[in-house]
Amino acid sequence: MIPAAFEYERAESVDQAVQLLGEHEDAKLLAGGHSLLPLMRLRLARPSLLVDIDRLSDLEYVREAGDTIEIGALARMSDLATDQTLWKHCPLLAHVCGEVGDPQVRHRATIGGSVAHGDPASDPPTALLTLDAVLVVRGPSGERTVPAKSFFTSVFETDLGPQDVLTAVRVPKLASGTGWSYQKFHRRAIDWAIVGVAAVVERDDGHLKRAAVGLTNMGSTPLRASGVESALAGAEAAPQALAAAAEHAPEGTAPVSDTNASAEYRTELSKILVRRALEEALAR
């Protein structure tokens, strides 16, 4: 529980952070520290330098920008979970941020850290993927944007390069009347999801106009349940159709087995939770 030796610098700006990352091999950004520090204490992560961006408070914001909501990378889960703008235009994400860990964790953990960490068991990345979010990244050659669907590449791996800083997350506003749900299945309140399912549905007199369904912890990255989505296209918003579509949940997934659940059980859960998510989303 004692980390290996490391250097420490506090960045005064994003640009300085980018520069510091470039000057050291194995340098790492430190935001809320609730993913990185546990790994360092177990000596599973051994960065040579920590570049602390935790106090860049100008990256802690939620603002409306036309059809999208932009969230600064350092916005805390606890703030997002109670943010009125977010609840109004993107209640799924606000709700999911409130499902992360416990109050202590949520007061430290940042949305940027959650996304950059690339843990397939994390909840906010699934919500962002389901919402077709776009990630804003600053690197040595300037700023670029990456759609969530091409951001997550593998377990703890993302599109971020060694010198990249994630600065913001952009989420499209949901049309009013859009239904949503996040089904987080876990044993204890504090636990990560054994399986999680995010759903967003738009309906059009008794039929589904659009459905987006995302899966947490069903593979090496957050996934879209595309089999379910296509089965739902234009389907009737009725229990049988939802249940039938939910059977497609496991398509394209590769869940792991661990001490909490086998892959087989995760597969079953994904179907049950997709059905429940769709039912709840339609009831909203």
Added chain:
Amino acid sequence: MAQVKERYVGQSVKRKEDAELITGQGRYTEDISIPGMLWMSVVRSPFANARIRSVDLSKARVMDGVVAAFSGKDLAGDWAAPMLMAWPVTEDIKNPPHWPLTQDIARYQGDGVAVVVAESRAAAADAAEAVEVDYEPLDPAVDMEAAIADGAPLVHEDIGTNKSYTWTLTNGDPDKVFADAPVVVKERYVIQRQIPNAIEPRAVLVQPSPAQGEFTMWSATQIPHIVRVAMTITTGIPESKLRIIAPKVGGGFGSKLQVYPEEALCLALAKRLGRAVKWVETRSENYLATHHGRDQIQEIEFAADEDGKIRGYRCRILTNMGAYLMIITPGTPLLGAFLYCGPYGGEAYHVEFTGVFTNTTPTDAYRGAGRPEATYAVERTMDALARRVGKDPVEIRRINFIPPFTEPTPSPGGLTLDSGNYAATLDRALELAGYEDLRKEQRARREQGTVKQIGIGFSTYLEMCGLAPSRVLSALRYAAGGWDAATVRLLPTGKVVVIVGTTPHGQSHVTTFAQIVADDLGVPVDDVEVLYGDTQLAPLGMDTYGSRSLAVGGVAVHRAAQKVVAKVRKIAAHELEVAEEDLEYEGGRFAVKGAPDRAKTVGELGFSAWTAHNLPDGLEPGVEETAVYDAQNFVFPYGAHICAVEVDTETGKVDVLKYVAVDDVGTIINPQVVDGQVVGGVVQGIAEALYEQAVYDENGQLLTSSMTNYEIPAAPDVPEIAVGRSETPSTTNELGVKGVGETGTIASPPAVVNAVIDALSPLGVTDIGRPMSPERVWRTIRDAKEGGAR
């Protein structure tokens, strides 16, 4: 000295301990530092079974801040004897030596192989990582049943077997009873291994005084007195030169009822280096190197009449010792050996325990120690019997309870029970639970076929605690006594100091013992100071475990206070110029019979004893009395627990809807403290039923190695526990008290499991393993449905 009229016993006096703890001023071992102090770090085997070919310390020794580094072989000469095992349960028990550091073979993942000592904690951790050990991995024995099969790898080659002992107990003629009985039910249960998680990990600090050859050890332990004896045996340092202090200790649950290698290592290193040495366990080390609990495979049978009245009990138990026998490893399961009949009658009884070595962390006492395992087997089998003879779980229990008694009464397990009215606690629990309404709701949901089904489970338990009558311990081959001691000192200004040999680490002794003394001496509870946890301050003591502090130590406190009253009575008679028999004593005041205004208080008499100006001839000045109490029998708490669960029949997730605990723990000193113990214990038992399990893979690697996947529930995960009670004074001691530290963990697991089985009974489910994780429940449901379809 202030006079008080009220009695404190029976009242929820606020805990005197809390202000200090809540404001963060409690000093734990880690908070104590000594100038020049060094830090120790232990190099632990990553393998479950491996020969140590060599240990290379050269890189570690030259690192910045490193003072010394030693292998097991380097320190071999520092030990006068191996670590103490105090409970050789049979004459022919196999007890291979357990050295503070292993020298030849590492026998479990976490076994200590080398130590480094450095100027800082970080330097010690870095240096430990730089130690290079050349291991030759060997096949491990991990699974208990596989470990006793022919050809299994041996944990200790030289003893030629993985069986440590077989212990049996027989009452009556079980073979005949079982042969004659019209009904026999036979069940098999697996009690999973658990990892104790005290909020404060272990910690040790040793300060040497080289010129005097003295050593002071601070340790996060439940048992400073036992640690002192054990350390003398292992290190050869004379007991008179050793002082052990248990400062604030943040919980133990039995895991600190232990004498650990790190205590011996810190002592040996402090002696070698002539400097203070400190070690603080990390949580990861806690998982590997602090002893584990439970871990049994049980086969249990009841013989009964057609109507379910039990005639006899029989069981065979395999119990996992882990890699070494620690202080009471082999005896721990036997603390339940007399309880495989619960509070029920019968004429025959047989139990057989086989202790098995495996390449896993040693096991030892964990809250309830042996009794949760016994209660689980009995309460599950009660339900199996009920199903067999077509009776309701309430009815089967009622017809089998030993009828109410207030005089000592024998049990099938061979115990002499102190007092009991078992049916009364069950009646009260049914009432508190709203049993009829729960059954109604259950029927309604079954008819509607809802996804979430309800189940109701019972556990009507009996336990024995208050460890322990020394003569009984002798008969059980335990190497020490079970008495305890207290000293009550009257100070000249009327305040009272009580020094106790029990060692609290969360049990509220400071409050409850003060309540007892305040009543005995008629003084305000705030005038009574309770001191503990230091072998120099309290030389006589046997410490805190097995729900013994009140039932043994509390009685010593009361007796010492009574001795104080007896002494000052002499002074009162002298000063008031009457015979002792002519005095009436009440509320701290001695008054002359018939002349109530002629009186002296205990406080005034204490002052007289201190000035010694006018004492009766031959009476020594001062008032300080010590009592040592050795109980003649155990105490036997009991009760009825009812659990209602809701099972999601699609996902397998179980939620506890309602939990009712009605316990009889004899006379109650402080109701709030009792409620706290019950609620905490029940939560731990719910965790055992639903959440916690130590999982090893086939190579002996601990997979549940952190709080991330070793599931300990927290406040949002457990329901409000409804607590009720009855109060039947124990006949074992004059306070009428029984223990309450373990009842919750002993009673609750079968109530929860029986409830889940009840919920799933329409599917034909009669058994489920534990912990009842969602996946396990889901598989049980699926298998039942597939079985039904076949």
